[in-house]
Amino acid sequence: MIKFEHVYKQYEGNSAIEDLNMEINDGDFFVMVGTSGSGKTTTLKMINRLIEPSTGKILIDGQDIKKYNLRKMRLNMGYVLQNIALFPNLTIEENITIQPDSLRWSKEKRKNTAWDLLQKVGLDPKEYAKRYPHELSGGEQQRVGIVRALATKPKMVLMDEPFSALDPISRRQLQDLVLKLHRELRTTFIFVTHDMSEAIRLGNTIAVLSKGHLEQLGNRDDILNHPKNKFVEGFFKLEKNGQDTVNLMLDSGLGQTSDLEINSSLLKEDTINTLATELKEHNGKVVFKKDGNNYLLTTSDLIDFLAEEEDN
Ligand SMILES: Nc1ncnc2c1ncn2[C@@H]1O[C@H](COP(=O)(O)OP(=O)(O)OP(=O)(O)O)[C@@H](O)[C@H]1O
Ligand SMILES: [Mg+2]
Structure with a gap:
């Protein structure tokens, strides 16, 4: 379990996160949603210590994350970025096994892991393993990005708007894919988006952020049918535009x-x-x-x- 206790973050005097208190349960599909600048990326990066809180504590399984060995801790946290960030001069298989390489896994184990995962995300390894990133579409590259984050079987995967650069159809396919992977792997997924339909579609638990404040934390039904305040209500209001075709x-x-x-x-x-x-x-x-x-x-x-x- 991840626990935020009175976490604040200021950048040069400007407050990005104010008194954040929340818990993320093991195995959850946890979505943070909010408008631009609301503090989603800041919150996500505080989990893997790419950003340190100004004050307050973050605990994993009861222990302050500052007390963990940073390298070991990060190996247990896959990270999927918005801009796919594959290495252009490495093949797909090499891109996926970059972390297993650093852990000195045997050649066979590395290959098996990469091939299994490629299969899981619908990319036939016989066809894709030896290709280079520029030979894949954006959606396919992002599938590889997800596979790379999963390669060391991390306990949790952090995803920062991973699909926002994709067209609506690829986006939907990848949403279905992460739901499937989550069901199969039972890893904790922590997913950031500013798209509220994506949040509703994916999130088991949804945290609505605005200007550094946690406005509401709950499941789909809580958020849609029992908004805690006007902000949440407005953000998720289904304004029916009957004239659309x-x-x-x-x-x-x-x-x-x-x-x-x-x-x-x-x-x-x-x-x-x-x-x-x-x-x-x-x-x-x-x-x-x-x-x-x-x-x-x-x-x-x-x-x-x-x-x-x-x-x-
Ligand atoms: N390195 C930084 N230095 C100064 N201010 C920063 C820095 N990083 C973020 N901020 C500010 O902190 C606030 C929260 O930023 P953050 O990146 O967490 O927002 P976000 O919710 O991820 O937004 P987006 O949807 O645009 O990605 C913003 O006002 C931003 O300008
Ligand atoms: Mg962000």
């Missing part, structure tokens, strides 16, 4: 092709209001014809879309 929703990567039978005559050009009515009528699942395929949209797609709209 279904097309816009599909463009943002929502929905999927389906084997289910068509139950609606919905058109791409119809409005979100129409979709909402259809969803109500068909128990939250609308299947319609789109470009020759059967296409499924659900109530949670609609909520995601409204959440994304609010954020833009």
